[in-house]
Amino acid sequence: MATRSRAYEEIKVYISATCSGNGRHLRAETASGRDAAAVDKLVLSLVDGEKVSDQLFPGATVWWHAHADEPPSATRGISRRSGCGSRSGRYHERYHAFVKDTYLPRIRREGRELIVKGRQRKIFTNICSVYTGSTWSHALFEHSKTFTTLAMDPARKKEIMDDLDKFKNGKEYYARVGKAWKRGYLLYGPPGTGKSSMIASMANHLDYDIYDIELTSVHSNAELRKLLIKTTPKSIILIEDIDCSLDLTGARKKKKKNERQRRLVDAGRTGHHQQQSDAVRPAQRHRRAVVVLRRREDLRVHHQPRRGAGSALIRPGRMDKHIEMGYCCTEGFKSLAKMYLDVDAHRLFDAVGELLREVEMTIANVAEYLTPKSSEDIPDSCLAALVKALEEAAAKKANGGNEHDVQDDEQ
Numbered sequence: 001m002a003t004r005s006r007a008y009e010e011i012k013v014y015i016s017a018t019c020s021g022n023g024r025h026l027r028a029e030t031a032s033g034r035d036a037a038a039v040d041k042l043v044l045s046l047v048d049g050e051k052v053s054d055q056l057f058p059g060a061t062v063w064w065h066a067h068a069d070e071p072p073s074a075t076r077g078i079s080r081r082s083g084c085g086s087r088s089g090r091y092h093e094r095y096h097a098f099v100k101d102t103y104l105p106r107i108r109r110e111g112r113e114l115i116v117k118g119r120q121r122k123i124f125t126n127i128c129s130v131y132t133g134s135t136w137s138h139a140l141f142e143h144s145k146t147f148t149t150l151a152m153d154p155a156r157k158k159e160i161m162d163d164l165d166k167f168k169n170g171k172e173y174y175a176r177v178g179k180a181w182k183r184g185y186l187l188y189g190p191p192g193t194g195k196s197s198m199i200a201s202m203a204n205h206l207d208y209d210i211y212d213i214e215l216t217s218v219h220s221n222a223e224l225r226k227l228l229i230k231t232t233p234k235s236i237i238l239i240e241d242i243d244c245s246l247d248l249t250g251a252r253k254k255k256k257k258n259e260r261q262r263r264l265v266d267a268g269r270t271g272h273h274q275q276q277s278d279a280v281r282p283a284q285r286h287r288r289a290v291v292v293l294r295r296r297e298d299l300r301v302h303h304q305p306r307r308g309a310g311s312a313l314i315r316p317g318r319m320d321k322h323i324e325m326g327y328c329c330t331e332g333f334k335s336l337a338k339m340y341l342d343v344d345a346h347r348l349f350d351a352v353g354e355l356l357r358e359v360e361m362t363i364a365n366v367a368e369y370l371t372p373k374s375s376e377d378i379p380d381s382c383l384a385a386l387v388k389a390l391e392e393a394a395a396k397k398a399n400g401g402n403e404h405d406v407q408d409d410e411q
């Protein structure tokens with residue numbers, strides 16, 4: 001809404017997002033032209049009474065003034081609760097067309113992007129209380145892992161990132177084929193192979209919140225549905241250790257009975273545990289996490305009386321993409337070496353590559369060897385320690401032992 005005052009126009013915009021950043025520490029200096037800092041100040045950082053000027057182009061300026069007032073209740077689409085005041089901008093009337101048609105739309109667009117970028121994502125977990133029933137409690141999601149710092153075969157990484165992008169930008173596709181806008185991933189692999197890191201990278205890549213559901217605390221499908229309804233439209237629904245989660249209500253006893261047998265089956269699938277029979281250690285079994293990316297549509301939970309709450313949601317057959325998080329490969333090792341030691345090439349690379357083809361070591365273990373433990377540690381000593389550990393594991397394996405024992409003992 002613009003009001004006329006002599007040769008000047010005034011325009012008022014309401015900021016409809018929670019402020020982030022502490023405006024008090026920012027000086028209300030002249031904002032320079034079009035840079036993001038100007039929009040940042042304007043949209044997020046100004047405190048009540050502060051002024052900032054923004055140059056449209058040489059000789060043409062908008063003077064902005066921050067107010068703490070809330071939007072009128074009739075203002076549509078603006079939440080009173082989350083408002084952080086308004087900004088009034090004053091400019092010469094001769095620039096009115098430019099301000100209205102070019103400047104303001106750009107400020108709105110850039111401001112919206114900034115708000116989204118500056119938004120703190122959250123990780124939710126479900127809690128069950130006698131007073132409120134099942135509900136979500138949350139903490140800030142601050143996992144720093146991204147696809148840039150996730151060591152894995154670049155081709156596989158690209159495939160996963162492309163898949164995520166396709167999902168994220170798939171609005172028209174999902175509408176056209178009449179499918180709910182969601183996608184399920186089954187992540188599986190031994191502990192320490194990077195499942196949590198992958199989930200964090202996905203959340204950071206998509207800029208989604210994470211809802212980590214503990215299905216054993218959910219007693220019925222109705223309860224689960226209530227929880228899912230309370231999730232935000234752009235979210236990752238995460239169910240870790242689905243083998244345990246499936247062990248819910250009626251299935252629990254039967255499952256326990258079959259536990260030993262299942263371990264053996266899992267061990268058979270993973271190959272290297274094949275001859276271990278009862279010696280299969282739970283810590284080395286493959287663990288599985290289900291990740292459901294969700295946009296807009298509610299997840300449909302079908303009634304599954306015999307399998308317990310959520311089994312329809314997490315049954316592996318329902319997953320669109322299976323991602324195996326395996327042991328460290330040569331490509332994964334090379335990206336770790338770059339990340340941890342800042343080396344692209346080294347005389348020990350070939351030896352490590354060869355040994356990794358022979359023995360299985362998790363990325364977490366490799367990363368630990370590549371982490372300098374003192375100021376004397378240099379790439380040479382870290383890589384030599386890794387080669388030594390791999391050689392010991394290979395020797396143990398050759399003698400019929402468990403190569404993972406060496407790694408576990410040493411770490």
Ligand SMILES: Nc1ncnc2c1ncn2[C@@H]1O[C@H](COP(=O)(O)OP(=O)(O)OP(=O)(O)O)[C@@H](O)[C@H]1O
Pocket residue numbers: 149150151152189190191192193194195196197198287325363364365367
């Ligand atoms: N691909 C990877 N790139 C970089 N670091 C990794 C990778 N995988 C694992 N790590 C490092 O190893 C450690 C363990 O990884 P993570 O927790 O992601 O494994 P996980 O498979 O989820 O283990 P668990 O099944 O026990 O939960 C973390 O400190 C992580 O930084």
